[in-house]
Amino acid sequence: MAASIIDVARRAEVSTATVSRALRGLPNVSEATRERVLRAAEELSYSVSPQASSLASGRTGMVGVVLPFVNRWFYSQVVAGIDTVLRANDLDILLYNLGDERVHQRFFARMPLRRRVDALIVLNLPLSSGESEALASLEVPIAVLGTHVPGCWHVSIDNAEGASTAVRHLINLGHRRIGMITGALGDPRGFTTPIVRQHAYRTVLAQAGIPYDPDLEAPGHLGIEEGASAMARLLSLPDPPTAVFAETDQMAFGALRTLSRMGLRAPEDVSVIGFDNHETAELLNLTTIGQPVAHQGELLAQQILDALSGASEEPTRVVVPTSLIVRGTTGACTRSTPPT
CATH class of the missing domain: 1.10.260.40 (lambda repressor-like DNA-binding domains)
Structure with a gap:
């Protein structure tokens, strides 16, 4: 060979x-x-190869962006950040939405971006070793958001620290019965972010001496409707939570909607904290873990520009900090004993 x-x-x-x-x-x-x-x-x-030589010279003027969900707020914001930087440097985006497992597999079987892009940006996509090698064989600079891939430029946040901060905030307010609305844990592609945040939730509870209760975890599948259903499930428990950590703001929006429809309030009845600092979070007065989403796209695009120009000889790794943004949906726990 x-x-x-x-x-x-x-x-x-x-x-x-x-x-x-x-x-x-x-x-x-x-x-x-x-x-x-x-x-x-x-x-x-x-x-x-002649094809690789053509790509390395930057003749296509295109940067490929591969992402799992084109219609979700987080990814649209990252792509907007990428586009802002690339267009200012006369480069265009060629977008590949993998959508589901079947499209994911077909993409890597066909590799449709070969000879079409000067560089590649991959957003939060779990990659097998074979898929990583298939991308590397394109012989173009690659920047990755979230998942670390050897030999690639990298931008991420510390998901474990962000989730830990959220749960510690609730504990510091006196909450001990803390629920969690989880993300896409069942996706066959194995997204790691929901798993990391879930693990952080459990770890912080253990560190605080709070027994883990699996009934306090409800799947929200990253959507508003699903977040609403998850909150309804948590509130139906014989001993419902006094506080809930939703892995994304959009799931938290759904949770707040359920509280409102049941005649309950946040934080008087249940405290709610999200993750992202979605632009609607401030409107809904949602306490959240903020991350600069569009800025991460800008950083990825700048890494690609540095790689294409030769300004960055070896791949760099940037970890973007998160921050606790306290608003009106979290407050001190007022329940001293479980409800009867």
Whole structure:
């Protein structure tokens, strides 16, 4: 089997983007690194393909953006941030919405962006080792949001810390019966963000000496309607929660709607905290964990620009901080004993 750019990168202990620049004589590659790459390529009898050479020269003027859900607020905001930076630098977006598992599998079987993009941005998409290698074989710079992929530029938030902050906020207000509306835990593609936030919820409860109760977790599947149903399920428990952490603001919106329809109030009856700082969160006075969503897209786009220009020789990793934004839906626990 002929050697690939991935094999050369592993032998030279650099990224595939550095291999591509070194073999084409592009700037911002040190002489020591260039010599190491050339030596590895010679040892493996690797040669640059004409298609890859065309891509590396930036002739398409396109950056591919691959995402799992095109119609969700979070992803639309990230794409808007990407687009702002790329268009200011005369680059366009080629969008690939993978949608569901079937489309995901077909995308990686066909790799439709080959020879069509100068670089690639992947948003919160779990990748197998084979899928990561398939993307690397395109021999273009790749920036990834959320999921860490070796050899790729990377932007993320600390999901564990953000979720932990949310639960600690409720505990500090005196709550001990704390529910959680979870995200897309059952998706066969294995999204990690809901799992990380769920684990943080359980960990903080344990650290506070609060027994874990699986009945206090209800699936919200990232939507407003589903969040509303999840809150109704939690409130139907014989011992309902005094506070609820929703993994996203949109699920929290649904939870607040259920409270209103049942004649209950936040925080007087149930405290509610979300995650994201959606633009509607302030309107609804929702306490939340804020993350700069569009800014993460801007950072990804800037990483791609740095990679294409050679300004960044090796992939960089940026962790964007989150923050607790206290508004009116969380307050001190007023229930001293379980209801009868």
